[in-house]
Amino acid sequence: MLKKTARKAIRKACSKWAPPPRMSIIEWADKYRWLAPEEAARPGKYRFDVTPHLTWPGNPLDAIDDPNVTEVVGRKSAQVAWTSGVMGNAIAKWIDIDPSPILVLFPKAESVKQYVGEKLEPMIEATPRLRKKVDLRSRRLQQRQDFKKFPGGFLKMVGSNSPASVKSTPVPRVAVEEPDDCNLNLRGQGDSIKLAKERLKTFRRSTIIIGGTPTIKGLSAIDAEMELSDKRLGMVPCHDCGKEHALSFDNLHCPDDLTYSHEVYGKKRPEHTYYACPHCGSSWDDNQKNGNLKHGRWVATAEFRGIAGFNLNELYATFYGSRFAVLMEKKLQAEYAAERGNIGPMIAFTNSSMGESYEYKSDAPKTDELEKRAEPYAEMTAPPGVLLITAGVDIQGDRLAVVIVGWGRGEESWRLYWNELQGNPKDPSDGVWRELDQLLATPILGAGNVRLAVSGASVDSSDGNTSDAVYTYVRDRQRYNILAIKGASIDSREREIYSKPPTSVDTTQDNTKAAKYGLRVNIVGTHKAKTLIDNRLRLTGSGPGRMHWYSEMRADYYEQLTNEVLAPHPRQPSKMVWQKKAGRRNEALDCEVYALHAARSLKTHLLRDSEWDQLEQQLMQPALFSSEEPVANVPRRAQQTRGTRSRVR
Template sequence: MRQTLASALLEAGEQFNPPRVIPSAEWIETEFYLPAESGVINGLYDFYYTPYFLGVAAAIDDPETYEIDLMKASQIGWTYFMIALILKLVRCSPMPIMALFAKEGDGKSFHDEKLVPTVLVNRPVAKLMDVSTAKKAGNRWNHKSFPGGFLKLVASNSPGNVKSTSSVGFAAVEEPDDTSDNVKGQGSAIGNLEERLKRYPGSKLLVGGTPTIADLSKTERRLKQTDMRVLPIACHDCGEKHVLDFEHINWLYADKDQPAHEIYGRALPETAYYACPHCGSIWDDYQRKENVRNTVFKAVADGDPLKGWVRTKPFAGRAGFMELNELYACLPGTTLADIAREQLAAEKLAETGDMTGLIKFVNQKRGRPFQYQSDLPDAEKLAERCEEYAELTVPAGGLILTLTVDVQHDRIALILRAWGRGEESWLVLWTEIAAETSTADKKDPVWAELDRYLFGVYRQSKGYTLRVSAASLDSSDGQTNDAVYHYVRTRKKRFNKLLAIKGSSNVDAEILTAPRKIDLNTKATKASKYGLQVYMVGVTKAKDLLHERLKQTGSGPGRMHTYKDVRSDYFEQLLGEIKAPSKRHGGKKVYQKKASAKVEALDCEAYAIHLSRYLRLHLKQPADWDAIEAGLMQTDLLAEAEATPITEQQPETVPAATKPTAPQGKPASLADLGRLMNGDD
């Protein structure tokens, strides 16, 4: 009875005494237990199997560090280490905690399969945080209360889950590459989570993920903003250190008189070994793991605050851990032979054109983003091709002008492009105009400025004057399309080839398809309320064609030309997307924006190709182009002698465009010329 009373008093006293500050690594290896469900390794946690996480634990404890990012392989024991950090907070430093998952199902699986079994074997934590599924206040599967805080599990595809919590002291993100970027127009889930952390003094963010595609990966993007630490491992023979790399895995080959394996060929993956790049010493699996352990444990014994990790960039509060591939794994079951088999199988599949296995291998085994090899010239090479002609001046070959506009919340981006024989084209202008486009205010200065470009007169180097033949405005954004529809409707009488467009989500959509007719018997769309038909642009095929044209050099059909003084961001924006497999599109390759890239120039150029199809420029014959040029000369002599070029006009004096309609063949009059230039042939 006395013993029971003493235990009760001791336990009650612990509730009133402030918890002792204990390093995370020390608490984990003395207080944290792995459940039987974790696999072969269970019971008291031992960094013998995950020595590389000692550096992460040290970063968690560092008061100067507010964010920790890991770009890692998939089988290194990450999830249970993350749970250990969470339970340590519940036990020693209670606060509001949030864990973010890509989808609700991911969070539910984490709760049922890992969190609950782990809490149950860690009894001191289980006494504080009830993980049963009984329906009572503060204890749902996605919300666990404990004295001084709570643990909330949220899904990235429901922004309200994050926003309903005012502040968070510690947050963990599982697989950031799979999280939603912009749900219901409320921004990215991770961005919303970061806002909650800002409201809690001393908060920390832990992000761990396996990367996907280079330049698209959110994991990679976050890592580049850190000090990008690596873990060099010492060789047991020469003592020299290097970052473990799959390039140093080797294997033997069967003799030529032996039959080749269906997948591996003459390679013998079971003979795989690791070779030190400094001395050539051969490491087997035991030596590989021992070298990792010995390197880290020696760093700890020597008092290294980073526990063997080395910064490759300056530290500014964000600790990043990279190159944490499967060669570092010290868990049972990871072998060089298995790695070799998977690599050979992935490479064999890639020879058939199926890159899925190789992508998975690079992401999940090497812990690196997969780099698609593009045959497109880079931005620097494209810039070297720029030509000596002035902005807003049409070179000699340009005979038809198009204007395309991408509408953003705070600006509009526009491209004027001149077209000639064989769809050879010249950039006449790439620019952006600051604006507030979320309202349809017809007095907004940006629309008057756009009028100046739409209805302007442009000089061609042979002395002709040109007007825009067709123009389009992107109306994809639900917050700006009112303004777009208002602009298009109110200019239609003056310019009947002014289109409201949207990019099609169908990756197989043709560049040009006829718009749906307005049906008054069905539920009206926002566009139909304005009396408009919206053209859907097959942006995937348009960008495919654009990329093919960017590869071409010199002059001739399909070539694209650019003036020397084009704005410096033009080429970077043209290359701002990568065509890669998308889970959202069933694994089909779609264009995806690179991390932090702007792509308005790319979108405008894709829309320009759509307008060239709309004007049927690809169907025009040499005689048609000759007739257009002859007509321009006639127009210049008869009608445009006193026209003011766009560079000298004021918005108030922009002349109205001639209404075009259209015959075939050589133009007999100015009206016939207008019809031919506008593609009604």
Template sequence: MSLSNDNFLPEISFSSMDEVYKDLQSLWFPPPDESITEWAERYRKLSAENSALPGDYRISVTPFLKEIQDACCDPDIPRVVCQKSAQVAWTDGIINNVLGYHIHRDPCPALVLFPTEDMAERYSKEKFGPMIRDSEPLAERINLQSRNAGNTILSKHYRGGHLELVGSNAPSKLASSPIRLILVEEPDRCSRNSGGEGNSLKLAYERGKTFYNRKIILGGSPTLKGTSEIEREMALSDKRHFYIPCPHCSEFTRLQWNMVVWEKADKEIHEVYEEHLPETAKLKCPNCEELFTNNQKNEALQLGEWRATAPFTGVAGFYINELYSPFPNARLQDVVEKFLEAHKLEKSGDHTLMTTWKNTSMGETFEIESESVDATGFENRREVYQADVPHDGIIITCWFDTQDDRLEGEFVAWGPNEETWSLDYVKLHGDLSRPEIWNELEKHMNRDFISATGVIHRARLCGIDAGGHFTGEVHAFCRRDIFRYIPTFGSKENGSTKPVASFPQKANNKHKTYLTELNTVTAKQVIYARIKHQKVGPGYCHFPLKEVYDERYFHGLVIEKMIKKYSKGQEYFTFENPPGGRNEPLDCRVGNFAMIRILQQNYGMNLRSLQKLMEQTMPKVEPSAPQFVQTEIEAEEVVTSNQPVPKPAQKSEKPKPKKRSFGKVGSIKT
């Protein structure tokens, strides 16, 4: 039976009436008494392209997520915060399950804020889309094939609500219709001043203020202490930690880095890990001091429980690090390997990997102390080189600063573990609007440097400042050899967490050059740490006995001081040059540091590997301490450094059996 009117009404069948009733029922009746975890285990399917365990979702794989999921649908908890490491299934276990639950059971207007719009698009295509496709109740509510105005890559409509995926760099999309459910992915990396309109997180929160049952969920890794958004949010929470029972004494404890121990060999056996044996890593119970393995830890996770360490004031806070991760690539061994790699680099004064390890493996902020260096006494560190390039110099870089009336730059030789030898500091005076000075610059960039073994070197990569003076002329010069002449500019972001050099994948459309952004704050932190090294070796900075390396040079090298500043209430670190101060030597050192990073990261030049290759054709020499110049003696009286010394004959010996002893992280500065 059907009712119809050819002039006014379409034909309506009983089946379509059932669908209408179902739609009305989903809107009128409250959602079933079902938690997000229960919903996920009943309906959620993990997609093959995103999961090593495709199929039914199982909370037993990551049991520490259950209470976080349940808090996300608890009406008595308006805000959920998670300060986390990587490898804890946050996006799939929380973001996806929360969205899936609300689309199916409790539809409402929802928004997910990402650091960039590009990340939002990738999430939509790689995570959200496959979840909708493979989870039946979600596929019934969102048609991924539809491309109408309500269903685009970044906007999805469903019965009773809609979802917006927004990048923090798109302020216009942060000020639109009201939103009840707000999720933030990696808040520390979201814009602090989106399009000049203010903090993107605050703009997103404003979207939900008209809802009495607004829910805000944030999760991400922290960055620098004092500037971290997730750290600030956690300070307002009840600070819950996940405790697991020891397999031996059954006492509950939370997993911390100082519990990790591993064996050590009696000598260096690895290029990066040295004498440490990360494959032997275990956890040491702080109560009974017994050791337990990664597999035993994973079994204990099933019996774990969250415990609050502060009063609840409306914000549920969860802290979780990579030691809890059950995944194959996040074993104790993997965490220790990443630490040892970062620690080795840190010994040379470069904290970048250690910062990353702290943030993404331990879920902790990295604290930066104010940096300043006294230039007094640096002239006495100058050395007489045996040749243009000392024996250990492998790769030469150069970088030039642009001023109104001159070009000013430095040539630096790099050795293993980024030990450096300053070779020459050059000032070219002239009119930068005319070709003569640029021709002179090219002659310098192509000059020969003779090594101690007679090898002829030239600068492998040559950078030049394109951020201020004569930008057009700089790019025109770099187009002479776009793969060797690199224009650069300093990052405008406060306390940027970007790499030292963000080398582009393709040439700039406008200038047809590889214009590269420099993270000058991080670079200067590393440089100041290395300048203070007193022991020859990793990261040590050598300076030649030349007139250009005088008191003015060293004063300019350390003239800036790192200070803490505030912008719109947010802390950040920067380096400041005193009024009238000449900081060109420091800028040149930053530029050279960026050049070696580009060579390492984009051209695959490994200093250690290159050294081994060169050692096959170079005479073996014992390392010798540099002979420093004293101001009261003449240069002729100074013994040259890197003087070849024949190795004494060694008796052949049978290899001794490897000795092992337990070492732990407490013995290594973190």
């Protein structure tokens, strides 16, 4: 009896301290995962037969297990089980038999609450092995709603709008949910997704899962991630011809019924919708499509460089709410609304059903068209018509981007310089600031051998990491019309490009950082400035508002100038705002905005012909007396309102 008890104790100890079983995510989920009523319409044992695309050869779950894969990307529609089937199964297996610290990034804190309440905690409660590992009782073992501790690791869930949460935790595993909704400018500290990726750097083996629905073409973060991947397509064979293809809404058809008429659907009957094989024309119904899905496979269409990418639209879903008839109803309703000026439903259908980003049609000139319009004048020389000069300076972490612009009658403008000064802008004593001084003080040869100087400059101070250095630089140069600026918020779209900073009534209450440096920050009406520049890019030839650039302009200028799109704000769809294209640089556009702001501070938009004549006379006078000092032309009305100086230091 004693021997039997001893053997039992030994077996129990061996079971407790035995290494975890080696199995894939698919094997673990198939054996141990359970679904709760809160997270699925069909609760009970987890079944992969309702999501066959998750078990095809080359599937995302096997990619997560693959040590050669560092990142798994899913560009997806709704109803394809990414959150539960991919991210959920991976997290569940890691908690149970492969524990480690895990960070999950959501668009905002409210999204964390929804995920925990609707998916994570129900999954833990429904799955016996997870219940043993994660104690959901509040305040026990440091458990919180956004932090779950388990043997060997923890699960931390954060909103993308919290810099401290995103930056604080080194982890070997990161998941990002809906990257297009995440904050891409985290309080001036950069892209929250890139900051989350930085958490992986200290680990030799790391994994990141990024899945989301695309939004606007050119702005979509998930599109940008997909471009770096091997772009796998789900190839599905036809039950008639046996040839395979990636499921596409181009093959979804609804024939006309001439005896039928509907206010929204017209002659279409969505209930008659069918899918046609692009190879043989065979018609598929929903059951046949679902049967064909069982025999699919993932095929890479680009070079594999550590990132596995998966394109998924709602045609790959087998759920009742994703039947052909339902999808056709959504499509016809979206088309009906778009024809009447409401593109919202079409954007939603393109994103959430087709799994694609919506492309706005624009008549704005392309980069190659702009480059062809370049003119044969040299850098740092002012063609005839330039009567005053301003500069725009954008501050980056390791450089200053600078545009110098010449202005003439009707705000016709000529680019005179575009380049970047390398250095450490965070340090006020760094040589890059002296280099900027030298650049802004460099004489620019104009028509009639007149030497012009920069009359004003606007310097970006919105980055909290470099604002001290900017304020230090601007403080001693305000008398030369050098201004510290910040862009207006999206709620200030009607703000003028230039407006004089208000003077505080009670200076003792002015505790801003800029005030401590003895200056006031100018708020730039960026929305109006970018809209004006966008309109002016369409103008050709010479005359008021026209924009010119020299033939030796750095090629990246044109791309950066056009790297923003006017589109609905991702979290406030009713507001059309200028947004940077994902993964692209836009310093040239920002510099143009700042140079325009500096010009508006000199009243260029208000000058009458007689005042432009006066500026021209001011330029000619030094030439008459052979003055060697370059002229920083300032309109008299600007001198009167701001007390500016007409010559550089």
